[in-house]
């Protein structure tokens with residue numbers, strides 16, 4: 155090998171480097187890139203052929219120069235290969251992800267999803283607050299007997315307080331003073347008796363539900379509406395506990411800026427009895443419901459010894475609260491099932 159041949163060997167290294175780099179660049183997927191790399195690694199590849207001749211170069215300086223050109227070319231080719239491999243790998247992974255993508259799109263173009271009615275929403279919030287205060291939720295039948303709706307609640311036949319409840323009777327021609335006369339409950343208080351009969355004290359219960367009265371619908375009355383009843387029976391329960399629970403409930407449900415007050419009142423099933431009002435932040439009062447210490451006759455009707463236990467009860471309208479909360483002017487609007495009205499409260 156003459157000294158003259160070596161510059162052309164360096165040219166050949168350069169040519170081999172260029173063609174290797176362009177072969178790498180033109181590989182369109184990792185499989186073909188692997189083939190290109192295998193060809194470059196082959197003993198017969200242009201660079202390896204030159205490398206095989208390295209030993210034959212006599213001029214030490216030239217030998218070093220060609221050797222250096224070879225190693226630079228090898229490094230450049232390798233970094234080109236790694237770069238291309240990453241590039242193709244990323245593209246192939248992205249394509250695979252795209253291929254395997256699962257379409258989890260939720261189509262909201264069909265019927266709208268419904269929401270709970272504002273009275274249901276209010277009931278659920280009330281339940282949450284009372285459950286938070288340690289109460290349990292109970293329910294009773296909407297179709298009741300005279301016994302549970304009146305008699306057990308200290309309103310025997312012909313008690314004058316009965317006339318305050320405009321009752322809808324299921325059997326209108328039966329004797330309406332029989333204990334087993336069937337009627338639509340006029341309040342949730344009969345559930346107090348059912349809870350006392352089936353649970354053992356201590357009792358901390360709330361009883362929400364639908365109630366019925368013979369009323370002509372107007373802006374503030376409906377013949378069908380909702381109440382929530384509360385009942386606590388335990389040893390040593392006093393009126394102070396009642397006031398405390400009403401106040402705790404008021405703050406938890408309406409907010410800390412609200413307070414409550416009790417005004418003397420009368421219910422046959424509680425003694426003493428009170429009406430309770432809540433005070434808005436602006437100082438105005440809203441009448442909410444009735445309450446009082448459970449009358450001993452009522453405890454006895456529920457199978458509880460009035461000498462051992464005392465308790466309190468309260469009851470108030472839920473529709474009124476939903477109406478107040480959402481600024482509904484006419485309570486009848488809540489029950490016309492007009493979607494334009496209902497959809498305001500999603």
Ligand code: PHE
Nearest residue numbers: 341343421444445467468469
């Ligand atoms: N049941 C009464 C009503 O409907 C409310 C009430 C419940 C009062 C419990 C006192 C105790 O008006």
